[in-house]
Amino acid sequence: MxxxxxxxxxxxxxxxxxxxxxxxxxxxxxxxxxxxxxxxxxxxxxxxxxxxxxxxxxxxxxxxxxxxxxxxxxxxxxLGVVFQSRALDPSLTVAQNIVYHGALHGLPRREALARGAAALEGVRMGDRMDARVSKLSGGQARRVEIARALLHRxxxxxxxxxxxxxxxxxxxxxxxxxxxxxxxxxxxxxxxxxxxxxxxxxxxxxxxxxxxxxxxxxxxxxxxxxxxxxxxxxxxxxxx
CATH class of the missing domain: 3.40.50.300 (P-loop containing nucleotide triphosphate hydrolases)
Structure with missing residues (x-):
């Protein structure tokens, strides 16, 4: 196909x-x-x-x-989706958002973090895993959302x-x-x-x-x- x-x-x-x-x-x-x-x-x-x-x-x-x-x-x-409205929890770190989203897809924490790290590298956010979402710029938060949408491949x-x-x-x-x-x-x-x-x-x-x-x-x-x-x-x- x-x-x-x-x-x-x-x-x-x-x-x-x-x-x-x-x-x-x-x-x-x-x-x-x-x-x-x-x-x-x-x-x-x-x-x-x-x-x-x-x-x-x-x-x-x-x-x-x-x-x-x-x-x-x-x-x-x-299917992975990035909607117009923001979907990250601003009170959590990037890593915590990744782990939470991974759990929704049945991914263990370690695997979610590994996949998330790779996906974040692809959108030039590999060094922001521990950053709190509320501290990110709009563009950075969007990149995280794209990486998160790719978590389940x-x-x-x-x-x-x-x-x-x-x-x-x-x-x-x-x-x-x-x-x-x-x-x-x-x-x-x-x-x-x-x-x-x-x-x-x-x-x-x-x-x-x-x-x-x-x-x-x-x-x-x-x-x-x-x-x-x-x-x-x-x-x-x-x-x-």
Whole structure:
């Protein structure tokens, strides 16, 4: 199975409000896919469906070949998530947060710490294991959350507006780190963002607007001569 994530013909509504309409996309293992859309485009709804916070109404979602409805345990075991809202306990150290999260996945303390140390090295936080989370910068805390999400060695990493509220340099560094994790560890990444500068010309990108996929492919090809910003604005105007 080459795909870490398959989304096929997924639609979702809240009453009469249609949040997603016939959305299809895939994320291959070891690749970084940017899910680009303005706030309210449906990105978080899609993530909530993938993670089973919402039940799938129509279409199919599979993580590493496991249907999220038919085999939710296997699907979620293959999945790591970084949500937009912060999820670390600020009163604990990085190590304590790692141990707690590891216990949720059945990892003994020693193994959780060993895996956590390796994951933290991958996001340039290897020297902060004993730091209290409340003393970390926003960017540092985000890196810890990414490392924590990889603790159980998932094959798919979902990042929902993971750089929200961070400065430009921190955002660029985190995006670079996640690209490196995808390539180096063979993890498929679906990176949801409304920030065009987080998308590189070589990235696979899915443009979502008002619940519909209005373009997908390599960013450079979608951008054309006009550039990605102008192409994105044109696509969202056409889909309005």
């Amino acid at each position: 080459d795909d870490a994530l398959t989304v096929a013909g997924v639609s979702h509504a809240f009453g009469t409000n249609k949040a997603l309409s016939d959305v299809s996309l895939s994320v291959a293992k070891g690749t970084f896919v940017a899910l680009l859309g303005v706030n309210g485009a449906g990105k978080s709804t899609l993530f909530n469906l993938i993670t089973r916070l919402y039940d799938t109404q129509s279409g199919r979602i599979a993580v590493c070949g496991h249907d999220v409805r038919a085999a939710p345990t296997a699907a979620l075991r293959s 998932p094959r798919l990493l979902l990042c929902d507006e993971a750089t929200a509220g961070l400065d430009v340099q921190s955002r660029a560094e985190i995006v670079a780190d996640v690209h490196a994790l995808a390539a180096g560890q063979g993890v498929g990444v679906l990176w949801a963002t409304h920030l065009i500068d987080e998308v590189s010309p070589e990235d696979a990108v899915v443009v979502l607007h008002k619940g519909r996929v209005c373009a997908q492919g390599v960013a450079r090809a979608i951008a054309g001569a006009a550039g990605l910003t102008e192409a994105f604005l044109a696509l969202t105007r056409e889909a309005a």
